[in-house]
Amino acid sequence: MLNLHAPTPKRWLDQVRPALDELLIDHAHCEKKAAGVALNFLFSYPEQVTIARDLAEIVQEEITHFTLVLDLLQRRQIPFRKLHPGGYGRKLAELAAHEEPMKAVDRMLIAALIEARSCERFALLRDNLDDEELSDFFGSLFESEARHHATYVRLAKEFAAETTVRERLKILAEEEAKIIVIGDNLPRMHS
Ligand SMILES: [Fe+2]
Numbered sequence: 608m609l610n611l612h613a614p615t616p617k618r619w620l621d622q623v624r625p626a627l628d629e630l631l632i633d634h635a636h637c638e639k640k641a642a643g644v645a646l647n648f649l650f651s652y653p654e655q656v657t658i659a660r661d662l663a664e665i666v667q668e669e670i671t672h673f674t675l676v677l678d679l680l681q682r683r684q685i686p687f688r689k690l691h692p693g694g695y696g697r698k699l700a701e702l703a704a705h706e707e708p709m710k711a712v713d714r715m716l717i718a719a720l721i722e723a724r725s726c727e728r729f730a731l732l733r734d735n736l737d738d739e740e741l742s743d744f745f746g747s748l749f750e751s752e753a754r755h756h757a758t759y760v761r762l763a764k765e766f767a768a769e770t771t772v773r774e775r776l777k778i779l780a781e782e783e784a785k786i787i788v789i790g791d792n793l794p795r796m797h798s
Pocket residue numbers: 638641668669672748752
């Protein structure tokens with residue numbers, strides 16, 4: 608369903624479990640970035656009226672997620688702050704084609720893969736954390752991130768034929784899996 612080519616390695620839970628405060632701060636940044644990505648698409652492709660409503664809906668949902676994480680941080684008296692980002696987003700962005708329309712296809716599919724990985728990790732956190740409030744919280748976000756994944760794959764097809772999109776998704780998913788297997792030293796949602 609999520610088109611991921613490699614499951615999250617076991618080391619990730621061991622990496623983030625002792626750093627849950629930092630993970631939550633990173634999560635807030637991720638939700639804010641996800642809203643920004645959808646908003647950027649609205650600016651990049653204003654002539655694609657058919658995708659505008661889907662994107663606007665994603666912007667709204669991600670901003671709501673952002674405020675939910677901020678609420679959680681506040682309840683736990685964890686100050687929100689800048690964090691050094693992990694390399695995941697940057698490495699994925701470097702894979703995008705430079706020429707349209709494939710640039711649009713790749714950007715949509717990279718957004719789709721980020722949503723899929725978030726979704727997979729929310730399920731891992733839901734199932735493996737002893738903190739009931741946190742596991743419920745991550746569980747509550749699973750469905751919308753899975754839907755965002757499917758929406759971005761569908762929107763990519765507005766820019767290229769279905770077979771082209773499928774082939775490209777396979778290649779990008781393989782690259783995403785390599786990035787995940789290598790991992791990142793920082794305890795992040797996508798490390
Ligand atoms: Fe979200």
